[in-house]
Amino acid sequence: MTSRNIGLALGVFLTIAASLTGLIIIPNWQFRELQPVKKADGTQYPVPYFGEQLKGRGVYIDQGCIYCHSQQIRMKGYGADIRRNWGTRRSVPRDYIFEKPHQLGTMRTGPDLASIGSRQPSAVWHALHLYNPQFTSPGSTMPRFAYLFSEMKEGDGLPAGAFPADVIKIPPQLQQNGVTQLVPNERGKALIEYLRGLNKTFPLPEAAQ
Amino acid sequence: MSEEALEMAPQGEAVSRIEVDRSAEWVVTIYWASSLFWLLIATLAGLISSVKLHSPDFLGSYEWLTFGRIRPVHWDTAIYGFGGTAASGTLLWLQARLCQTRIPFPALLIAGGVIFNVGVLLGSIGVLMGQSTGVETLEFPLYAMPLLVIPYVFIVIANFRMYFTRRSSHTYVSQWYLMAVTVWFPILVLAAEACTNLGAVDGVAQAVANWWYGHNVVGLFATPTGIAAAYYLIPKVIGKPIHSYHLSLLGFWSNAIFYNWAGTHHLTGGPLPAWTITVGVVGSMMMFIPVITIGINHHMTMLGSFHHLKTSPTLRFAVMGSMVYTLSSFQGSLESLRSHQEITHFTHYTIGHVHFGMYGFFAPLMFAMMYYAMPRLTGNEWSSARLIRIHFWCTLFGTALYAGAMCWAGIRQGQMMNDPAIPFLNIVAFTKPYLMLRTLAGLILLSGTIAFLINFVRIVQPHKLRFVTPTLLNTERDYKLLLEKEKELKQNDK
Missing domain, CATH: 1.20.5 (Single alpha-helices involved in coiled-coils or other helix-helix interfaces)
Structure with a gap:
């Protein structure tokens, strides 16, 4: 040497x-x-994920949503993230202190999801969209996640373990093959809860600049 | 004797090229055969992903084939399965040749190759089953990672052993790159795994670690191996020395210093302090220095020797690789600028660029290595010049179509996304025809891969009869006739 x-x-x-x-x-x-x-009401922002949302985050990761969806809002004047109503303010490091692993993403084949929960708070909307994206967004190239749901036809009983409150009615004009109702399975429910919880609209002081 | 003089003196008797190749035959063939297997898998996975993006119902009811799973399997089998084994085979053979030593620990290296393949397989199955870690480029579940890292340690040991017991009196520029790769890659993987999946850092620092890795796995692993191959093959085939020793020194060190810092441009506009992004942009712009010096060195060496492209398969792929290296690196540096990123950041443009670099620069140089070395390792010649021609033109046109369609679609996609008056689904509709073109490009690349695979399977088979002259692109080879003659010969033997 x-x-x-x-x-x-x-x-x-x-x-x-x-x-x-x-x-x-x-x-x-x-x-x-x-x-x-x-926050003014005594709660804090951000909060660590737990329960359904944590489980749903796992589903988000295992389905690879990150390959088409980002979770970050660029600042005003740089791109049109805020004008597209994807967020109310730019994202800052504090938004992500409990994110493990991070899901910032680098692709927007689909829209940004940083605050999808404030944009689409409805569990029914998410269920219909995940079951068949064409229901809510005709022309979308998002895959169907039908395997996260049990399909019910007219007269079918509830799947084992499901509650009547879980049942989602498909609007009649969208019904196909006699499927009239959906019940999200455990993973489907968790994913919907995670998506509904995604909300980065709380005005952090450092994001105002 | 001074230390300097000691270094100049050969440290033993040089091993002849034939002996080097004999020691390398099994090891390198196994690595390269694995790489082509994974190239086929990666191409198929890429094609499925590509079709799904314009026809989402294609294979839509299989959860394990959903876009979000098959897409990471495509990239991981491409970078680890194909890239890892192609680069390792290249490293071992090149280093042995340039050090004029036999390949050390062949049994260990072969075992390493097998373990590595099992690792890629397990990792891919894990991702298809939904066990992805969720960190881009490091998706493989943690249980698969040791199977990728441990075999690489064997390669590092073999590489150091060859380098430090070399019989050649001096070192060649390719050897610096190969040494650097073996220092960088293990640190890169271990540090990135620690910072992301093992949780050593928090919050957005994970994202920096993620893209420090994601960018460097290309820049500090694939790129240096590709450059090392180009530095070796171009002068070797045309029989001229490299243009400038001093430029190669400048190119090496500037590449080593600046590439490291470039990765954060993948987070432009993201929730990070501005300085981390600025560092990435500066690093990317400084990359003009190594890219231009390496470009001058490769292209000036070629100057006046372009007529060899008519005949030499090795040279065609090597020159395509080195030319696309210059082009895709220029593109990459410009792409890092904030004004560019504002438009192209979240679009298909990036995907176009990655494929331009990986399939236009890295892959052709690995193919060139195989076209050059396999006849020397096996003692057989390539059985069909036509298949080589098909492979070359498919690689060239497939890559050009892919990169062209994706980059153009990406620019328009980005411009439309930045105009809030355009509904999002209109943008989706706009990209669809380009995504179909991408599927066509994928089919062309698949055809090229299959042509190469046929030739590769034939060259590794033991033959009684052989073509006595090298397979050049203007030769006509009749493999069937050769097999018939071989059959006759066998019957006569009986």
Whole structure:
């Protein structure tokens, strides 16, 4: 081993160590101090995911929604995110302190979902959209997630474990093959709850600038 | 004797090229055969994903084939399955040739290749079953990752061993790149896994780690291997030395220093402090230095030797790769600018760029390596010049169509998205014809892959009879006739 060989190995090691430190370790120190803020009603923002929403987040990840949907709003004047009504303000690091793994996304084959819960609070809308996107968004290229639902025909009894409140009626003009009602299964319900909970509209002070 | 003089002195008797190739035959063939298998899988997965984007009901009732699962399987089998094994085979053979040593620990390396394949397979099945980690490019479930990392450690050891016991008196530029890859890649994977899936960092720092990795896995793994191959093959085939030693030194170190920092441009406009993005943009713009120096070195070497493109399959792929390296790198640097990202950031433009780089630069250089080395490793010649021609033109046209359609569609898609008066579903409708063109491009690339696979399967079969001259693009080869003659010969033996 000559000094030149060691110089090569050490040099290339330092290049990667430098970017690792500069881009990840140092910003992480900066972000680690971020805490949730207290809202006027005593609750805090953001809150960690739990229960149905946490489970639904898992479904969002396992179905790979991230490959077509982002969850980040760009600032006013940069793109048209806010004018498209995808959000009310730009997203900031504090919005993501409980996100593990992050689901920022890099594609908008479909619209941004950072605040889909405030845009579409209806569980029925989400169920119909997930079951068959053509119901709510004709011409959409989103895949159907029919496997997250049990289909019910006229006169069918409730699937095991489902409550009457879970049943979603398909509007008559959209009914196909005699399927008149839907019941989201456990994963479907969780995904809908997660999507309804996505809301980054709380006006964080640092997002106002 | 001074240290300098010691380094100049060969450290033992050089091993002849034939001996090097004999030691490499099994190891490298297994890596490259795996890479072509995964290329086929990745292409098929890509095609399914592509069709789903314009015809969402295609295979729509199978949960394991939903777009959000088959799409990451496409990229992971492409980058790890195809890229990982193609680059590792290239690294081992090139380093052995340039160090004039036999490939060390062949049994270990073969075992490593098998384990790596099992890892990619398990990881892909995991993602199809819904066990993705949710971190782009690192989707494989954690249980699959050791199967990818441990075999790579074997390759690192073999590479260091060859480099430090080399018989050649000097080092060639390709060797620096190969050494650098083996230092970078393990650190890259381990650090990125630690920062994302193992939870060492929080919040948006994960996103930075994610794209530091996502960009560097191309820039510090695929790219240096591709450049190393181009530096080796172009002078070798045309029989001229590389244009400038000093430029290659500048190109190497500027690439090493700046590429690292470029990844954050994948988060432009995102919820991060402006400086992290600015660093990424600066890093991307500084990449003009290595790209231009490497470009000058490759293209100036080629100057006056373009007539060889008529005959040499290796050179055709190598020159296509090095030319697209220049073009796609220019594109990539410009793409990082904020004004560019405002339009193209969340669009198909990025997908077009990735394929331009991976299938226009990296893949052709790996193909060039295989076209050059396989006859030397196996002692057989390529059985059909026509299949090579099909492979080349499919690669060229398929990539051009893919990148052209996606980049153009992406620009328009981005402009329309930035105009809130245009309903979102109109944009979806606008992109559909381009997405269909992309499926066509995928079919063309698949045809090329199949042509190459047929040739590859034939060259690794043991033959009694052989073509005695190299397969050049203007030769006509009749493989059937060869097989018939071989049959006759066998019967005569009996």
